[in-house]
Amino acid sequence: MNTEILRTDILIIGGGTAGCWAAITAAEQSDADILICEKAHIRRSGCLAAGVNALNAYITGGKTPQDYVDYAEQDAAGIVRHDLLLSFSERLNSVTEKLERLGLVILKDKDGNYVSRGWRNIKINGENIKPLLADAVSKFPHVTVRNRVCITDLAVKDNRVCGAFGIGIENGTFYVIRANAVLIASGGAAGLYKPNHPGFSRHKMWYPPFNTGAGYAMGIRHGAEMTTFEMRFIALRCKDTIAPTGTLAQGVGAKQINANGEVYEQKYGLTTSERVYGTVCENIEGRGPCCLRTVGITPEQDDSLLKAYLNMAPSQTLKWIERGKMPSEENVGIEGTEPYIVGGHTASGFWVDAGRAATITGLYAAGDAAGGAPQKYVTGALAEGEIAAESMLRFVQENRPAPLDEAEIAAHQAEVTQFLSGDAGSDTTEALEEAMQTVMDTYAGGIGTHYRYSDASLQTADARIRAIEQRTAKLHADDFQSLMYIYELRERLTVCRAVIAHLRARKETRWHCFAEHTDYPQRDDAQWKCYINSRMENGEIRTFRRELTQGGGRNEHPDRP
Amino acid sequence: MSIRIDRDKCIGCGRCGIVCPGTLIHTDADGKAYMKYPKDCWGCTSCLKECPAAAIRFYLGADIGGRGSALHTEKQGDILRWIIEHPDGSVTVIPVNQKESNQY
Missing domain, CATH: 3.90.700.10 (Succinate dehydrogenase/fumarate reductase flavoprotein, catalytic domain)
Known part of the structure; x- marks a missing residue:
C-alpha cells in the first residue's frame, strides 16, 4: 500500500454543489491552497449529476430574504435557525446571477427578467449545471482536485481539526492530508432505510445513493455537536x-x-x-x-x-x-421515499455558527451537511459554500495549522491493512447493509411502518444497529473500492445511531411522517419548541435541548465548547 | 436501474468510467468498459452522454416498469437528441435544445 502525504490550507471534502462553490469563492478571494477530495469525479458527482430543471430558492420581485426565512420556518413548524436562513437567503440572487455568468441557461421574459414558477422558483435548463461548476473550478491553478479519493476520517486533536485520512479507490493509496481548515461538503445520508423497490432498482434519482452521511459520521465520532437529526426528509x-x-x-x-x-x-x-x-x-x-x-x-x-x-x-x-x-x-x-437525512431539505446536520463553523475548531460545514437551515436547494447550498469559504479564509489567515498525531496516522493505516488482509468471513458489506436497512425500516419508522415508530421500537432499533456495527470490524475488502464500501457502511451505521437517539429524544409529533412518534402523536409546543442537539461522548450519543433563536439577530449561536 | 454497454461499439476510451458518480463502470482485460455494479446505478445517464461511440444504453428494470426500451443520447451542436429504441425496432427521438430553458 502506498502512502501519500498532502498539505493544503483548505481541504474541501466533497466536490458537489456546495464544495465546488466554496472552492471557486476561496480561489477568487485569495491565493490560499485549496484541495478538493472527491470520491467520484467532480464533473458529475453529487446531487446534480443528471441536472436540475428549476432553481427552487430565488427571491422574486417584491419579495425579500425575510419572506424566504418565514416560508422555511413555517414549513419546518418553527424548528429552524433564523440567522442561518437569513444569511443564505440574502445571497440567493447573487449566486444565481453568478451561475448565469458561468453559462447556466435561465428563462427570461422580453424585458430580461427571470421567469418565475411561483414566488421563489425560476425556470432553467440545468442539465449541464454540474459540468459548468466543474469547469469553473478547473480555471484556478491553486485549486487541486483529487478525484477518486474517499476521505474516511478527520484528524482531530484537542477539538482542533488538523486534516483528514483517505483512500484512493483506483490507485490503492492511503492518504494523509494536513490542512489548516476543513470544509465538510459531503452531502447528506441516503441508504439508511430500505428503499422502495429494494432489488434491482434499489437506487433511483433524485437523492444520490453515494451520499452516505460520511461528513456527519466523521463529525459525530469526533464529538462535533449535531442538530435536528430527528427531522428526517421524506420526499x-x-x-x-x-x-x-x-x-x-x-x-x-x-x-x-x-x-x-x-x-x-x-x-x-x-x-x-x-x-x-x-x-x-x-x-x-x-x-x-x-x-x-x-x-x-x-x-x-x-x-x-x-x-x-x-x-x-x-x-x-x-x-x-x-x-x-x-x-x-x-x-x-x-x-x-424512504427517509433521508439531508440538511438541504430539512434542518439536520452540523450545528454551526453564522460563518458555518462547526463546534470543532477549524471545521466548517455547508449544503446538506450543515444543519439548522432547511429549504436550501441548489442556490442555498451555493450560498452556504460561499459563506463557509469566506470564514475559512479568515481562519487560515489568523491560525497556524495544527500538527497531525503520528500515532493516529499509524492507527488509521493499520485499520486499512486489517480490512485488506485475512480472509472473508460469512458477513459481507452488502448483507450487513441490507440488515441495517431492514432494522431501520421495521423499528425506526421506515416505509414498512408508514414512517411510524414508538419508544419500544426505537430501543430495538438501537440495540440491533449496535450489533451490526460490531460485526463490521470483521469485514474483508478485496480492493480499495470494496474498502470504501466498508467505510460507507460504517458511516451509515453511525448516522443511524444518531437518528435513533434524536427520534427518541423528541417526545412529540411535530412533523407528520418526518418524525411520527406513536407514543406521542400530538405536537407539544410547551415542551418541544426547541432544538434537539447531540454530541457523542465516550461512544454514546447524548442528546440535549437548546433554545430556539428568535429571528432578527446575527450569529445567534456563536458558543463553542 | 442500469445500463448496457455494447462491447463491439466500445472504443475503450474510459470516459464513462471516469464520469460515473458511483465509480460503477470498470475496464476489463481487453480495455473495454463494463458495468461492474449494476444494482448501484441510479439512472443519472452521465456515462451515456459522455460516450463518443454511442455504445451505452440506459434502461428501466422490470421492477419499476421497464419493458425493454433503451435510451441513449447524441449531441448535435446545442441540441441533445434523446433516442429511445423500442424492442419492436421503432425509435422515439426527443430533441432538447440546451440553450432553451424548461417551460415548467
Whole structure:
C-alpha cells in the first residue's frame, strides 16, 4: 500500500454543489491552497449529476430574504435557525446571477427578467449545471482536485481539526492530508432505510445513493455537536422512478388526488411533510393509490414535461414512453421515499455558527451537511459554500495549522491493512447493509411502518444497529473500492445511531411522517419548541435541548465548547 | 436501474468510467468498459452522454416498469437528441435544445 502525504490550507471534502462553490469563492478571494477530495469525479458527482430543471430558492420581485426565512420556518413548524436562513437567503440572487455568468441557461421574459414558477422558483435548463461548476473550478491553478479519493476520517486533536485520512479507490493509496481548515461538503445520508423497490432498482434519482452521511459520521465520532437529526426528509415522488413532483405540481398545477378522484391536499395541509402524510393516510384508509392529476393537460404540455424530466430525471420520461401513455392521458402515481437525512431539505446536520463553523475548531460545514437551515436547494447550498469559504479564509489567515498525531496516522493505516488482509468471513458489506436497512425500516419508522415508530421500537432499533456495527470490524475488502464500501457502511451505521437517539429524544409529533412518534402523536409546543442537539461522548450519543433563536439577530449561536 | 454497454461499439476510451458518480463502470482485460455494479446505478445517464461511440444504453428494470426500451443520447451542436429504441425496432427521438430553458 502506498502512502501519500498532502498539505493544503483548505481541504474541501466533497466536490458537489456546495464544495465546488466554496472552492471557486476561496480561489477568487485569495491565493490560499485549496484541495478538493472527491470520491467520484467532480464533473458529475453529487446531487446534480443528471441536472436540475428549476432553481427552487430565488427571491422574486417584491419579495425579500425575510419572506424566504418565514416560508422555511413555517414549513419546518418553527424548528429552524433564523440567522442561518437569513444569511443564505440574502445571497440567493447573487449566486444565481453568478451561475448565469458561468453559462447556466435561465428563462427570461422580453424585458430580461427571470421567469418565475411561483414566488421563489425560476425556470432553467440545468442539465449541464454540474459540468459548468466543474469547469469553473478547473480555471484556478491553486485549486487541486483529487478525484477518486474517499476521505474516511478527520484528524482531530484537542477539538482542533488538523486534516483528514483517505483512500484512493483506483490507485490503492492511503492518504494523509494536513490542512489548516476543513470544509465538510459531503452531502447528506441516503441508504439508511430500505428503499422502495429494494432489488434491482434499489437506487433511483433524485437523492444520490453515494451520499452516505460520511461528513456527519466523521463529525459525530469526533464529538462535533449535531442538530435536528430527528427531522428526517421524506420526499413525495413519482411512483417507482422517484422522480421529483414539483414540476408537475407547480409547473402544470397538478393536484394530489386519491383513487376516488378527490383532491385531498387541503385536508392535511400543504407543508412538505403534510403532503407526504396525506398520501400515506389516504392509502392506509383504502382510498389509494394516490396520483397527481395530470389528465387533461395539453399535448404541448406533455412535450414540455418529457423534456423537463430528461433534464433532471430521465427515468421518468422513459417510464412515460414505456407505458405508452403521456401524463395528459394518465395521472402520475405518487409515493413517499424512504427517509433521508439531508440538511438541504430539512434542518439536520452540523450545528454551526453564522460563518458555518462547526463546534470543532477549524471545521466548517455547508449544503446538506450543515444543519439548522432547511429549504436550501441548489442556490442555498451555493450560498452556504460561499459563506463557509469566506470564514475559512479568515481562519487560515489568523491560525497556524495544527500538527497531525503520528500515532493516529499509524492507527488509521493499520485499520486499512486489517480490512485488506485475512480472509472473508460469512458477513459481507452488502448483507450487513441490507440488515441495517431492514432494522431501520421495521423499528425506526421506515416505509414498512408508514414512517411510524414508538419508544419500544426505537430501543430495538438501537440495540440491533449496535450489533451490526460490531460485526463490521470483521469485514474483508478485496480492493480499495470494496474498502470504501466498508467505510460507507460504517458511516451509515453511525448516522443511524444518531437518528435513533434524536427520534427518541423528541417526545412529540411535530412533523407528520418526518418524525411520527406513536407514543406521542400530538405536537407539544410547551415542551418541544426547541432544538434537539447531540454530541457523542465516550461512544454514546447524548442528546440535549437548546433554545430556539428568535429571528432578527446575527450569529445567534456563536458558543463553542 | 442500469445500463448496457455494447462491447463491439466500445472504443475503450474510459470516459464513462471516469464520469460515473458511483465509480460503477470498470475496464476489463481487453480495455473495454463494463458495468461492474449494476444494482448501484441510479439512472443519472452521465456515462451515456459522455460516450463518443454511442455504445451505452440506459434502461428501466422490470421492477419499476421497464419493458425493454433503451435510451441513449447524441449531441448535435446545442441540441441533445434523446433516442429511445423500442424492442419492436421503432425509435422515439426527443430533441432538447440546451440553450432553451424548461417551460415548467
